[in-house]
Amino acid sequence: MLTAADFRSIDVFHDQDEADLAWLAETAEERVYDAGDVPFERGAVAEEMFVVLEGAFQIFTVTNGQRRPFGTIHAGEISGLLPFSRMETFGGEGIVTEAGRIAAIHKDHFWEMMERMPEVGKRLVGRMTDRVRESSRQDQQREKMLALGKLSAGLAHELNNPASAIRRGASDLRDRFGRMMPLVSRLVGYGLAPDQVEAARAAFQTCTAPTPGTQSALERSEREDELADWLDDHDVPHAYVVAEVLAEEGATPEALDRLAETVPAEALADVVLWIEKEMAVDRLMEEIERSAVRISDLVASIKSYSHMDRAPARQSTDVHDGLDQTLTMLGHAVRKKSVTVTRAYAEDVPEVCVYPGEINQVWTNLLDNAIDAAPEGGTIEIRSWREGRLVCVSISDDGEGIPGDVRDRIFEPFYTTKAPGQGTGLGLDVVQRIVAQHEGRIDVESEPGATTFTVCLPIDAPRRAVEVPNEVA
Numbered sequence: 001m002l003t004a005a006d007f008r009s010i011d012v013f014h015d016q017d018e019a020d021l022a023w024l025a026e027t028a029e030e031r032v033y034d035a036g037d038v039p040f041e042r043g044a045v046a047e048e049m050f051v052v053l054e055g056a057f058q059i060f061t062v063t064n065g066q067r068r069p070f071g072t073i074h075a076g077e078i079s080g081l082l083p084f085s086r087m088e089t090f091g092g093e094g095i096v097t098e099a100g101r102i103a104a105i106h107k108d109h110f111w112e113m114m115e116r117m118p119e120v121g122k123r124l125v126g127r128m129t130d131r132v133r134e135s136s137r138q139d140q141q142r143e144k145m146l147a148l149g150k151l152s153a154g155l156a157h158e159l160n161n162p163a164s165a166i167r168r169g170a171s172d173l174r175d176r177f178g179r180m181m182p183l184v185s186r187l188v189g190y191g192l193a194p195d196q197v198e199a200a201r202a203a204f205q206t207c208t209a210p211t212p213g214t215q216s217a218l219e220r221s222e223r224e225d226e227l228a229d230w231l232d233d234h235d236v237p238h239a240y241v242v243a244e245v246l247a248e249e250g251a252t253p254e255a256l257d258r259l260a261e262t263v264p265a266e267a268l269a270d271v272v273l274w275i276e277k278e279m280a281v282d283r284l285m286e287e288i289e290r291s292a293v294r295i296s297d298l299v300a301s302i303k304s305y306s307h308m309d310r311a312p313a314r315q316s317t318d319v320h321d322g323l324d325q326t327l328t329m330l331g332h333a334v335r336k337k338s339v340t341v342t343r344a345y346a347e348d349v350p351e352v353c354v355y356p357g358e359i360n361q362v363w364t365n366l367l368d369n370a371i372d373a374a375p376e377g378g379t380i381e382i383r384s385w386r387e388g389r390l391v392c393v394s395i396s397d398d399g400e401g402i403p404g405d406v407r408d409r410i411f412e413p414f415y416t417t418k419a420p421g422q423g424t425g426l427g428l429d430v431v432q433r434i435v436a437q438h439e440g441r442i443d444v445e446s447e448p449g450a451t452t453f454t455v456c457l458p459i460d461a462p463r464r465a466v467e468v469p470n471e472v473a
Contacts, residue, residue: 002030002103006053010076012123020116027113028103033057039094039102040080046087048104049124050080055100061092075100082128083110083121155329159298162291169288176277176284183274190267200262200271223247230256236269242276249279298328314461316351317359319393323382326363333371337378344383352391353461358434365431366395366453373399373451390440392456402446410444431455 004021007013013021033039033055040046042062052075059070059079070092073079079094081087105113114121187197224240224247231239234256256272263271327334327341334341352359370380374397381396402410411432435442440457 002028016117027109028105031102033096034099035096037096040090042090042093044090046081046090047107048080051103052077053101055098057094057096059092059094082124085128162294165291166288169284173284180277186270200259220247226253236272245276245280314353315356317354317356318351320345322360323363326367330367337376339374340379342381346385349384349386349391350459352457352459354438362431362434370395370397373397389459390456394452394454396452398449401448401451
């Protein structure tokens with residue numbers, strides 16, 4: 001049987017009148033649970049407040065089929081439906097981790113409880129505020145982690161390509177350098193004078209293309225066949241392998257004829273191989289350099305995008321830089337769908353005073369949605385302009401559009417039109433919160449083939465910060 005002493009052990013009720021606590025003990029329902037029991041399930045109607053007298057239970061939320069721990073309710077704490085809460089169903093499930101007792105108070109008794117004990121009502125409102133704040137924090141953190149995971153996957157792909165090119169280039173360089181040492185020894189054995197070697201190189205290079213790599217695939221294939229025939233006729237080993245490198249550099253059979261006139265016949269094959277390997281090494285070094293520059297550029301973009309070297313404070317920021325950095329982060333997704341991105345940046349757009357990391361999150365969510373909405377081979381257009389004391393950015397896609405019956409709901413927390421497991425329904429909610437915090441505005445226009453989100457931000461620092469929490473469970 002519940003007693004007034006049971007409730008007096010709970011800090012919310014500890015200083016209330018004995019008679020009021022006795023009434024509460026008669027009104028509430030005592031429930032005893034063993035470890036592993038389920039006091040409530042996800043989706044069940046929420047109509048009771050739970051006062052944990054003994055034991056403990058853990059709350060788990062389920063999002064996109066994934067079960068995550070939300071928190072543990074210990075003896076002396078309160079959970080379930082609270083007064084003034086708009087919660088209608090439980091967003092998670094409770095699992096008893098330590099056998100104990102719970103006092104369940106039905107919502108029909110909330111008003112009388114607060115009339116008898118006004119201070120309890122104030123305390124419960126405070127508890128609800130804390131719960132909403134924690135729930136909102138976890139939701140936003142989860143959304144950020146999902147976005148980070150998507151960006152990380154794209155960046156891993158972006159970095160893997162140049163990294164693989166460097167690895168292949170280094171391996172090929174090692175192989176070619178290994179072959180060059182005995183080749184040099186043989187060249188020395190032919191007794192070639194330095195001027196003969198330089199003359200051979202000069203004769204060869206005068207007939208190579210000034211801009212190698214500009215030939216069409218058909219032209220290069222035909223050139224390879226011509227060179228391979230010449231090399232075969234002059235007993236140069238691996239004729240087709242050597243011909244591929246020479247053709248790429250724009251060499252011609254005429255160049256090889258000039259080369260043959262400058263060196264003894266017995267040394268010709270090794271001289272050709274020496275020049276081919278020198279060209280191949282140069283080409284590999286250029287490829288490694290390009291790949292290293294690509295990695296360096298990506299790292300610089302990541303650093304700038306995340307503002308790792310800056311304090312988390314408002315800063316004057318170029319929105320164009322943030323948009324370009326975000327596109328770099330999402331480059332893999334853009335190429336995967338063959339989407340064309342066009343930029344129409346106005347030249348008179350000034351910097352805005354914002355939290356750069358948060359504004360980049362706005363661009364990330366909007367561009368990610370645009371990429372998802374655009375058809376294969378579609379188009380995304382990014383525009384910017386100045387509107388009085390505002391800087392405006394629009395992001396448009398040529399997808400199917402947002403149906404009219406859901407357009408008013410797209411900014412609601414947890415509302416998503418994506419398939420299960422592909423979205424949390426928090427992306428646009430986060431965008432709206434960040435824009436509101438900066439005292440800006442966000443608008444959307446949509447029809448089949450044209451959806452545009454427009455974000456306008458004050459050029460100067462906002463006067464205040466706005467936070468709009470939402471309750472999850």
